[in-house]
Amino acid sequence: MKYWKDEAEAVKAFVSLWEACGKDQELIDGMKKVNQLIWFDYTESGPNCSFNVDSRDGKFIVAGGKPAGEPNLIMSLTADNAHLSWANKLNPVMAITRGQIKVKGSATGLLKLAPKLKKVALIYEQVLKDLGMEDKLKM
Amino acid sequence: MKGNTGKVVNIDMTNGSVRIETLPEEYYKQYIGGSGLAAKIFWERGRFDIDPLAPEAMLIFMNGPFAGLKVSGASRNSVAGCSPLTGHWGDSSSGGYFAPELRYAGYDGLIITGKASKPSYLLIKDDAIQILDACEYWGKGTEEVTTALKIKYGKDHRTLTIGPAAENLVKYTIILNDGHHATGRAGFGAIMGSKNLKAIVIKASKKDMAYADKEHFETYRKELNSRIVEALPASVLHEDGTAANLGGGVASGDVPVKNWQSNFWEESSDALAGSTLSELYLTKRTACAFCGIACKRVVEVKEGPFAIPEGPGPEYETMVAFGTLIGSIDLAATCKAGRVCNELGMDTISAGGTIAWAMEAFEKGDLTLADTDGIALKWGDLETVINVILPKIAKREGKLGQLLADGSVAAAKKIGKGLEYTVHSKGLEAPMHDPRGGGHGLALTxxxxxxxxxxxxxxxxxxxxxxxxxxxxxxxxxxxxxxxxxxxxxxxxxxxxxxxxxxxxxxxxxxxxxxxxxxxxxxxxxxxxxxxxxxxxxxxxxxxxxxxxxxxxxxxxxxxxxxxTPRMLEPARDGAPEGIVMxxxxxxxxxxxxxxxxxxxxxxxxxxxxxxxxxxxxxxxx
Missing domain, CATH: 1.10.599.10 (Aldehyde Ferredoxin Oxidoreductase Protein, subunit A, domain 3)
Structure with missing residues (x-):
């Protein structure tokens, strides 16, 4: 991995990102409209490298690892590309077209969230700073 | 010849002659098929000195080399000629079921000239091609005529019909296949109308075609079909139709508001979204021939002022053209406006664009009640649009109907005002993607x-x-x-x-x-x-x-x-592209x-x- 020393570091950053997003009411409302259990699968970069977001039925729960239940949507990519994606440095449509992001399941809900990704990038930048990982934004 | 049949049918509506012609193979290798092959024929035989609605004008229907293949997305067809709306080259295409049937009947295209002495329709059954009396269908809407022809000949017969607006030579009229699939742009419905050609009915007796390498293609076909339907766009389009990503467009400033005066109407993201259409009004998803994507919508609005029975639902273009573009985010209204346009036989993009221009002109005082038969043109007034304005245009009724029936550019020229806020290139009203937000490359194209x-x-x-x-x-x-x-x-x-x-x-x-x-x-x-x-x-x-x-x-x-136009190039006033100079x-x-x-x-x-x-x-x- 180019951006992460190990998979645990990557998962820590991503879960922290989504916990921080959970404090943003607009994003929470957006995710609740998505109404899905999404597994962000980065296991290509390590067996434990993944997390999930559950926004079904008005919930908003973020956890490390594969979800216990069957996810509605699986986004599979490397942890490095995930970093670039959350940092708004990887065009998601381009990445999907080229197979850098593999999507399985219903992506319609995610389209509702996509316009808000610029805001997620701002939160991600702050989260990395708070975790002392801001150097990753300069790499 | 493989793939293509190599044959086109020349039909002269004036004298009723029908001539089957074999085209040179070089035409295909040089100009491929569809609108390219039509352009080659038009270049060789077209008249550049006549009105596009004159009897001598040529109307060309042309398949591509893949029509009839059992592959998703391969069975569209082109219609081409001189556009009545713009007065120069025009082509438009449609999905649906006409192209495969034409191919199976043995033809790549139809080249229609002349003008019948009375309302007529074409009946094509393999090599039996007849011009028949259509007086009983003239003046009737597309749905009624489609239904009548299907009852008369059978549901497996494919139909192309025009509506009353095309009979009245409204210049942005469509040709509708099987009551659902529109050849929408550039006004080719009016050319059919000018030839007294109300409909085309076609049925082939067999469903085979020749391939250059059938064995290799069959192996490849299955893999290709899987790849098409498994791609992300296919799943999104299947689930929520062509308006699935309307929210993304709103965020980027791609969705025009009030005749392109604004690039941002936040509430439209949810109100007009494809997912909202699915939730509120969708009854079925349907497809063009052999397509596994099935992006077409069938909808029903059960109650309210815009109630409509189950039938074809709106595409993204219609939802914006009769939505934000004219100051509304009433989804039911867009469903009804789209249905009315289909029935009258009008292109929703040019109709919405022309009405949006007229609403701005009225707001600015460039149009007054004296010009509009006393009808106030107000942003978001969809009841007036649907119940009054669209029917008047279709009939060319009164000053307002006459003014708007030739499109926004002609209307602006006629009143001598408002050209600067028309939204078009070469006379064709722009679709519902504003390049100031959607992308400057789109402006160039x-x-x-x-x-x-x-x-x-x-x-x-x-x-x-x-x-x-x-x-x-x-x-x-x-x-x-x-x-x-x-x-x-x-x-x-x-x-x-x-x-x-x-x-x-x-x-x-x-x-x-x-x-x-x-x-x-x-x-x-x-x-x-x-x-x-x-x-x-x-x-x-x-x-x-x-x-x-x-x-x-x-x-x-x-x-x-x-x-x-100046309106399309001025920096956006709001939204993501606000202030950016192109x-x-x-x-x-x-x-x-x-x-x-x-x-x-x-x-x-x-x-x-x-x-x-x-x-x-x-x-x-x-």
């Missing part, structure tokens, strides 16, 4: 498109999203891509117009275009036996683009016509250079035409 402002003439919309790339020719994601900049957009436009020509000549649906260059070659070589390599294929695409430009030049169009002239100049265009005539130089094997064409323009 709107202006360069031979038929006028068009988002499906080429894949620029997808290129700027990052969804198209061709590494085999070194075309990857546009470096440093920002949709709202001019960086590398002329270079991308060169690629876009070439692949756009391939798509439109192959009559291939953009939503099913997951095709790589090897895919295109597989298709053209396995099915049609064109024996192309990459270079030959791309040259054919480019040649088609060049030929359409030459046709327009013969109609008098030059570089000054490769333009957008370098349109810089992009245009660079594109001309890359394409080998003369800067005044806006056609390829003589040397460039010779390079593309167009010596005969060059003689007529140089």
């Amino acid at each position: 709107y202006a360069m498109s031979p038929r006028g402002a068009c988002h499906v003439a080429d894949p620029m919309l997808f290129i700027e999203m990052g969804a198209r790339y061709y590494p085999e020719i070194g075309f990857d994601y546009i470096t440093g891509n920002d949709p709202q900049s001019d960086e590398n957009k002329p270079e991308a436009t060169v690629v876009a117009v070439t692949f756009g020509a391939l798509e439109n000549c192959a009559c291939w649906c953009q939503f099913a275009d997951v095709l790589t260059i090897p895919d295109w070659l597989n298709l053209f070589n396995d099915v049609a036996g064109y024996d192309w390599n990459t270079e030959k294929m791309l040259m054919a695409g480019r040649r088609v683009f060049y030929l359409k430009r030459l046709i327009n030049y013969r109609y008098g169009l030059t570089a000054k016509d490769d333009s957008l 370098n349109f002239e810089g992009m245009k100049s660079r594109f001309y250079g890359l394409m080998g265009f003369d800067p005044i005539k806006a056609i390829p130089t003589k040397e460039k035409l010779l390079e593309y094997g167009m010596a005969e064409e060059a003689k007529k323009v140089w």
Whole structure:
């Protein structure tokens, strides 16, 4: 991995990102409209490298690892590309077209969230700073 | 000949003659099929000195080489000729079920001229082609006529019909296949109307076609079909239709509001979203022939002022043209407006665009009650639009109906005001993607498109999203891509117009275009036996683009016509693209250079035409 020393570091950053997003009411409302259990699968970069977001039925729960239940949507990519994606440095449509992001399941809900990704990038930048990982934004 | 049948039918509606003709094989290898092959025929035989609604005018229906293949997205067809709306080259395409039936009947195309002495329709059953009396259908709506013809001949007979608006020669009228699939743009319905041709009914007795390499193609076909339906666009389109990503468009400033005065109406993201349509009104998802995507909507609005029975639902373009563009986010109203336009036989893009222009003109005082038969034109007043304005246009009734029936540009010229806030290129009202937000490359392709402002003439919309790339020719994601900049957009436009020509000549649906260059070659070589390599294929695409430009030049169009209106070029007033200045002239100049265009005539130089094997064409323009 180019951006992460190990998979645990990557998962820590991503879960922290989504916990921080959970404090943003607009994003929470957006995710609740998505109404899905999404597994962000980065296991290509390590067996434990993944997390999930559950926004079904008005919930908003973020956890490390594969979800216990069957996810509605699986986004599979490397942890490095995930970093670039959350940092708004990887065009998601381009990445999907080229197979850098593999999507399985219903992506319609995610389209509702996509316009808000610029805001997620701002939160991600702050989260990395708070975790002392801001150097990753300069790499 | 493989893939193609090599045959077209010439029909003269004046004297009733029907002549089956075999086209030279070279035409296909040079101009591919669909709108390219139609352009070649028009170039050779078309009249450049007559009104497009004159009896002598030519109306061409043309398949691509893949019509009838059991592949998703392969069964569209083109309609082409001189556009009644713009007065120069026009082409439009439709999905549905007509193209395969024409192919199975043994033909690649129909070339229709003349004018019948009374309302008529064509009945085609293999080599039996008849012109029959349509008096009982004249004046009736598309749904009623489609239903009547299906009852008379059977549901398996495919129909093309026009509505009353086309009979009245409204210049942005459609041809509707099986009551649902529209050849929407450039006004070809009016040409059928001008020929007293109300409908075409077709049925083939068999369903086979010849392939250059059937065994290889059959193996490849299954893999290709899987790839098309498993691609992300397919799942999104299937689930929520063509408006699935309307929210993304709103966020980027791509969705026009109130005649392109605004680029942002936040509430429209949810109110007009494809997912909202699915939730509130969708009853069924349907598809064009052999397509596994099934992006078509069937809807029912059960109650309220815009209640409609179950039937064809609106596409994205209709939802915006009768939504934000005219100041409304009432989804039920867009469903009804789309249905009324279908029934009357009008293009929702040009109808919505023309009405939006009229609403702004009324607001500004450029139109008054004296011009509108006493009808106030108010943003968001969909009841008046649906119940009064659309029917008046279709009938050319009163001052308002007459004013708006020829489109926004003609209306502005007629009143001598408001040209600066028309939204078009070359006279064709722009579709519902505002390039100031959607991408500056789209602005360039709107202006360069031979038929006028068009988002499906080429894949620029997808290129700027990052969804198209061709590494085999070194075309990857546009470096440093920002949709709202001019960086590398002329270079991308060169690629876009070439692949756009391939798509439109192959009559291939953009939503099913997951095709790589090897895919295109597989298709053209396995099915049609064109024996192309990459270079030959791309040259054919480019040649088609060049030929359409030459046709327009013969109609008098030059570089000054490769333009957008002041409204389309002024910096956006709000939303994501607010205040951004577009370098349109810089992009245009660079594109001309890359394409080998003369800067005044806006056609390829003589040397460039010779390079593309167009010596005969060059003689007529140089």
